[in-house]
Amino acid sequence: MKRILFLLLVFTCALAYSQDDAEINGTVLNDATDQPLENVNIVNLNSVKGASTDHQGKFKIRASVNDTLYFSYLGFKSIRVRVTNDWLKYGDIKVKMTELGIALEEVVVRPVQLTGYVEVDARLIPIYDNYRYRISGLNTGYEGGETKPGAVSSVLSSIFNPADFLYNIFGKKPKQMRKLRQMKEDDEIRNLLAGKYDRETLMAVLQLERVDIDEIVNRCNYSADFIKTASDLQILDAISECYEEYKVLNRKKGKG
Known part of the structure; x- marks a missing residue:
């Protein structure tokens, strides 16, 4: 009996984990033009897993409820998006990113409403003009x-x-x-x-x-x-x- 209860407990925990951790989908768009953004960098700050958008602005990444996804793209405001039950339930959402130049002109900062299913916390991406060099065999030397x-x-x-x-x-x-x-x-x-x-x-x-x-x-x-x-x-x-x-x-x- 104890063995059966143990197996049931393990199965229940595994099932709960599989339900919490799922592959979610989304599309990243330019807020000004509604055009897809390719090669947007996405990092799950909780599990430290990464992804990027394709030429249609689409992405897939594994996440659990309450994980925070971090979106960054050169010339645009970086944003943090919290994963909610609604996202997991309804699937694909559209995340809109604002160009840095446009964002700097805004005087009033107000929350960005994406779909009604997620909360967004936005902040600026600083741009640096440091000299950049390439090293052959990036991970060595x-x-x-x-x-x-x-x-x-x-x-x-x-x-x-x-x-x-x-x-x-x-x-x-x-x-x-x-x-x-x-x-x-x-x-x-x-x-x-x-x-x-x-x-x-x-x-x-x-x-x-x-x-x-x-x-x-x-x-x-x-x-x-x-x-x-x-x-x-x-x-x-x-x-x-x-x-x-x-x-x-x-x-x-x-x-x-």
């Missing part, structure tokens, strides 16, 4: 493939100093930092970040300001030129490498 000498010492010092910046970021934001590995393992997100230089997606996922992201990379002894010119993917890998060093050294400290 940033600054000779390593941080500068002393990077490990910098991380180690943060572990023993509660006032250290890295200690406060890595130690007090473990949930956000764990998303680094999820981002690195998702090919869609890696491809998305490889062509971005604005740090917007990293800021949204890690819940950090741009200045904090720059400071993390700086404290991990990457050069100022790297910080200014690296793609978001390179920055992701740099922070991830630094965090992995922090975890290893922190475990050794605990055993000591």
